[in-house]
Amino acid sequence: MIKYITKRFINMIPVILGVILLVFVIMELAPGDPVLLILGDNASEEARIAKTAELGLDKPLVIRYLKYVSNFFRGDMGTSYISNRSVSIEVLHRFPNTLKLSLVAATISILMAIPLGITAAVKQNSFFDNISMVVSLIGNSMPAFWLGLVLVLFFSLKLGWFPVQGATAGWKSYVLPSVAIGFMNMAAIARTTRSSMLETIRQDYIRTAKSKGISKNQVIMRHAFVNALIPTITIIGVQLGNLLGGAVITETVFAWPGIGRLMVQSVGSRDVPMILGCVITLSICYSIVNLLVDLLYGFVDPRVRSMYT
Amino acid sequence: MQKEVKVKTNLEQDFPKTSWSKETIMRLRRNKGSMIGLAFLILLLVMSLSADILFDYDELVIKQNISERLQWPSIKHIFGTDEFGRDVFARLVHGSRISLLVATSSVTFSVIIGGALGAMAGYFGGEIDNLIMRVTDILLSIPMTMFAIVIVAALGASTGNLILALGIASVPIFARVVRGAVISVRDVEYIEAARAIGANNFTIIFKHILPNCLAPIIVQITLRMASAIYNTAALSFLGMGVSPPAPEWGVLLASGRSYIRDFSYLTLIPGFTIMLTILSLNMLGDGLRDALDPRLR
Amino acid sequence: MSNDIENILEIDNLFVEYRTQDGIVKALNGLDIEIKKGTTLGLVGETGAGKTTTGLAILGLIPDPPGVIVDGTIKLNGEYLREKTERQMEKIRGKHVSMIFQDPMTSLNPVIRVEDQIAEVIENHNEVNKQEAKILARKMLEQVGISKNRGKDYPHQFSGGMKQRVVIAIALACNPDLLIADEPTTALDVTIQAQVLEIMKELKMRRNLSMLLITHDLGIVAEICDMVSIIYAGRIVEHGTLVDIFDYTRHPYTKGLFNSLPNMKDRTAKLKPIRGLMPDPNNLPSGCIFCSRCDYAMPICSSVYPDYYNINGHVVACHLYNPENIKEEVLFYGQ
Numbered sequence: 001m002i003k004y005i006t007k008r009f010i011n012m013i014p015v016i017l018g019v020i021l022l023v024f025v026i027m028e029l030a031p032g033d034p035v036l037l038i039l040g041d042n043a044s045e046e047a048r049i050a051k052t053a054e055l056g057l058d059k060p061l062v063i064r065y066l067k068y069v070s071n072f073f074r075g076d077m078g079t080s081y082i083s084n085r086s087v088s089i090e091v092l093h094r095f096p097n098t099l100k101l102s103l104v105a106a107t108i109s110i111l112m113a114i115p116l117g118i119t120a121a122v123k124q125n126s127f128f129d130n131i132s133m134v135v136s137l138i139g140n141s142m143p144a145f146w147l148g149l150v151l152v153l154f155f156s157l158k159l160g161w162f163p164v165q166g167a168t169a170g171w172k173s174y175v176l177p178s179v180a181i182g183f184m185n186m187a188a189i190a191r192t193t194r195s196s197m198l199e200t201i202r203q204d205y206i207r208t209a210k211s212k213g214i215s216k217n218q219v220i221m222r223h224a225f226v227n228a229l230i231p232t233i234t235i236i237g238v239q240l241g242n243l244l245g246g247a248v249i250t251e252t253v254f255a256w257p258g259i260g261r262l263m264v265q266s267v268g269s270r271d272v273p274m275i276l277g278c279v280i281t282l283s284i285c286y287s288i289v290n291l292l293v294d295l296l297y298g299f300v301d302p303r304v305r306s307m308y309t
Numbered sequence: 310m311q312k313e314v315k316v317k318t319n320l321e322q323d324f325p326k327t328s329w330s331k332e333t334i335m336r337l338r339r340n341k342g343s344m345i346g347l348a349f350l351i352l353l354l355v356m357s358l359s360a361d362i363l364f365d366y367d368e369l370v371i372k373q374n375i376s377e378r379l380q381w382p383s384i385k386h387i388f389g390t391d392e393f394g395r396d397v398f399a400r401l402v403h404g405s406r407i408s409l410l411v412a413t414s415s416v417t418f419s420v421i422i423g424g425a426l427g428a429m430a431g432y433f434g435g436e437i438d439n440l441i442m443r444v445t446d447i448l449l450s451i452p453m454t455m456f457a458i459v460i461v462a463a464l465g466a467s468t469g470n471l472i473l474a475l476g477i478a479s480v481p482i483f484a485r486v487v488r489g490a491v492i493s494v495r496d497v498e499y500i501e502a503a504r505a506i507g508a509n510n511f512t513i514i515f516k517h518i519l520p521n522c523l524a525p526i527i528v529q530i531t532l533r534m535a536s537a538i539y540n541t542a543a544l545s546f547l548g549m550g551v552s553p554p555a556p557e558w559g560v561l562l563a564s565g566r567s568y569i570r571d572f573s574y575l576t577l578i579p580g581f582t583i584m585l586t587i588l589s590l591n592m593l594g595d596g597l598r599d600a601l602d603p604r605l606r
Numbered sequence: 607m608s609n610d611i612e613n614i615l616e617i618d619n620l621f622v623e624y625r626t627q628d629g630i631v632k633a634l635n636g637l638d639i640e641i642k643k644g645t646t647l648g649l650v651g652e653t654g655a656g657k658t659t660t661g662l663a664i665l666g667l668i669p670d671p672p673g674v675i676v677d678g679t680i681k682l683n684g685e686y687l688r689e690k691t692e693r694q695m696e697k698i699r700g701k702h703v704s705m706i707f708q709d710p711m712t713s714l715n716p717v718i719r720v721e722d723q724i725a726e727v728i729e730n731h732n733e734v735n736k737q738e739a740k741i742l743a744r745k746m747l748e749q750v751g752i753s754k755n756r757g758k759d760y761p762h763q764f765s766g767g768m769k770q771r772v773v774i775a776i777a778l779a780c781n782p783d784l785l786i787a788d789e790p791t792t793a794l795d796v797t798i799q800a801q802v803l804e805i806m807k808e809l810k811m812r813r814n815l816s817m818l819l820i821t822h823d824l825g826i827v828a829e830i831c832d833m834v835s836i837i838y839a840g841r842i843v844e845h846g847t848l849v850d851i852f853d854y855t856r857h858p859y860t861k862g863l864f865n866s867l868p869n870m871k872d873r874t875a876k877l878k879p880i881r882g883l884m885p886d887p888n889n890l891p892s893g894c895i896f897c898s899r900c901d902y903a904m905p906i907c908s909s910v911y912p913d914y915y916n917i918n919g920h921v922v923a924c925h926l927y928n929p930e931n932i933k934e935e936v937l938f939y940g941q
Contacts, residue, residue: 203712204707204709204712204713205712205713205714205715205716207667207707207713208707208713208714208715208773208776209715209726210665210667210699211665211667211699211700211704211705211707211777212699212700212704212726212727212730212776213695213696213697213698213699213700213701213727213730213731214696214700214726214727214730215696216692222718222726223715223718226717226718227715227716227717300717301716301717302716302717302760302762303716303760303762306760306762306763
């Protein structure tokens with residue numbers, strides 16, 4: 001098991017290298033000279049040449065990439081063109097805010113979605129089932145940034161219950177952003193839980209369990225739920241990824257001091273090292289989430305577990 | 310879907326044979342949700358196609374008319390007017406053109422490129438498969454919205470770049486779907502039979518394998534369309550997609566946001582339109598999935 | 607439950623329907639079954655004749671919706687099961703009646719250790735704690751010929767035959783009064799079939815078990831059963847002892863079943879399959895259900911469903927055995 005986990009972590013390295021290369025190459029296409037961006041249009045010729053050499057921009061792409069990678073693994077992601085501060089420090093400073101918001105949203109949405117999905121499946125075609133499925137269909141289609149605006153309109157501007165933006169009001173500042181991004185997750189997870197429960201309930205081993213005379217609740221929780229969890233885990237992984245990717249947008253709506261907002265600001269100011277830092281950090285998080293999800297399969301399903309050894 | 314082996318039995322008299330596509334359409338028509346979704350999408354398509362007839366682009370959509378600014382919905386302007394006095398309904402209708410254009414072009418792009426890559430990976434296997442799959446691994450480990458932002462940041466904000474960005478971001482998804490489907494039918498007998506009679510790889514992939522992978526691709530297309538519409542609006546909302554004064558839905562939202570306290574319709578109506586469009590695509594996608602593969606119900 | 611009742615199971619005039627979008631499927635149409643204590647009844651019929659539905663109806667596990675028990679009584683050990691509440695049925699299932707399902711590959715929960723799956727039913731019906739239940743479960747495993755060390759394994763680590771042994775262990779863990787075995791060997795290889803049958807025979811002898819063996823395999827019936835009921839489209843068409851059915855076959859359908867078997871003595875003889883198919887259970891004919899496929903059909907057969915004619919316990923539902931119709935030439939007693 002430990003061997004397997006180590007192997008999976010090692011397998012992540014080429015993917016990270018690939019991500020860095022890809023983003024590096026794409027950003028290479030960006031028009032404009034970063035030196036002018038830093039020094040301004042009126043800089044002297046010598047100053048420009050000196051700055052270009054200092055940034056290493058006179059070297060070919062391959063050399064710059066290798067240098068970036070070797071620095072990256074030493075924890076150095078370069079210096080911001082704009083603020084002249086270390087990208088690593090800036091990103092690490094913002095990262096906890098993004099992580100906290102994502103975790104709060106994910107936890108709440110998972111804790112609500114799974115019971116909802118199970119109940120809907122057990123009472124298939126009931127009023128409760130229909131209502132909760134309509135709600136989750138809508139939730140699944142509601143753009144998080146718009147939901148954020150609507151929530152702000154009603155709960156901040158009209159009712160004044162929660163702050164309009166920022167992360168300075170304690171738990172209250174978490175409510176609206178986590179609902180805005182969590183609602184879609186909840187909807188997707190609830191729908192998957194329901195359909196995989198329905199699928200599981202029809203399996204032969206559920207009939208076997210019933211024929212043992214154990215109570216309906218036990219059949220559902222002990223026999224059906226654990227098996228239905230397997231597809232649900234997949235969708236939870238996908239949704240956590242969306243959560244991180246969507247951070248860019250919701251953080252902008254709520255002026256949340258996280259990586260997503262940092263990235264949007266950096267795109268606006270063409271701060272290439274900062275953009276690289278944000279994308280790479282979030283992509284690594286995304287890969288780690290996917291890895292954890294894969295490991296969770298093994299935890300739930302002995303068939304997967306036996307493939308590890 | 311595997312092709313049926315035709316065996317002539319007396320059963321055929323008892324059960325009139327309906328074709329696979331007919332049965333699928335029949336099942337789809339029974340699904341209320343997807344019919345509502347389809348109806349809304351058709352309405353949207355018709356409106357966007359006749360947008361120029363309904364509302365003159367320069368006069369009603371772009372030209373500012375300060376005397377009529379910020380009017381709440383009324384009979385004259387059913388969705389009200391924005392901060393420059395432009396009719397919101399006219400802008401929404403013209404905006405649907407951008408959303409539909411971006412969604413269809415980017416999905417077409419990713420279906421073609423992703424489909425070809427996936428088909429190659431699944432059919433040839435080995436090193437080619439390995440290479441293509443590693444590249445999709447890399448693409449898939451960057452969250453989609455982020456990836457689109459990176460491309461737009463590098464190439465600049467424009468409708469064309471947005472299409473390219475969203476198109477590339479969806480390529481790995483189609484590559485995976487098609488690869489999986491191809492692998493599942495690759496070694497089935499009728500493919501071997503086609504090979505035995507000397508069909509070349511191209512014929513086998515395009516004539517025999519791809520038609521049998523259609524179901525998951527069709528479902529994925531509707532879902533990716535929904536996602537493209539979402540991302541178009543999201544990126545434009547952030548100022549990284551279509552730029553004002555073009556009446557893109559995300560642009561409408563972004564500009565309406567400044568007036569959210571007193572003129573909430575400027576935020577609510579465009580958002581609602583985006584939601585309805587995505588909802589329709591999702592409902593159609595659900596219906597298609599159930600209709601194409603009844604086992605999944 | 608009292609012990610002076612002769613029949614462990616009596617099913618009387620049972621009607622079950624599946625009400626689906628595409629119409630009503632009449633699965634059981636007045637089924638009658640009797641099993642004497644300590645004996646094994648073979649319920650024989652084609653796919654779709656209502657065999658599995660019968661088993662599920664006894665357990666009260668007909669999927670609802672779409673399944674509905676329309677009419678009839680089910681008496682287990684003298685108690686009417688259809689009058690029981692779900693709670694009371696839970697006490698009966700696994701304890702007084704248990705069932706072995708057809709496909710061992712899918713009958714076990716893939717994410718629970720096999721010993722826990724056996725222990726679960728023991729713990730549920732007996733006053734034992736988890737640890738004691740587990741020890742009893744391992745004993746059960748040994749009884750079906752599996753080393754108790756393998757109890758910690760998961761179903762996917764077992765072969766098909768081993769899985770079916772586990773299923774048997776679950777079914778017999780609480781010493782049920784009646785065991786329903788639904789095609790217990792159909793999904794297995796021939797050699798494994800023989801092993802599983804041997805285990806079932808042994809356990810049946812040792813525990814004096816009453817059993818309802820659902821099968822389409824007449825070979826297994828000859829091997830294990832005391833009595834045989836032939837089911838066709840949800841009704842019993844012939845019932846008798848093993849000797850009655852095998853040596854004094856009466857109903858044309860039963861004859862057809864035997865003719866469909868290869869004859870080992872005369873291998874040049876052609877198989878004589880029963881022509882046609884079972885009628886659509888959506889739309890059953892008004893007369894004898896077998897009429898359209900019967901070589902001996904008479905005019906009355908297409909309009910009137912035959913009564914049961916009982917000749918010394920050998921029961922048959924066929925107009926040919928109406929005393930009024932018995933003529934020398936149609937009486938094909940014996941072979």
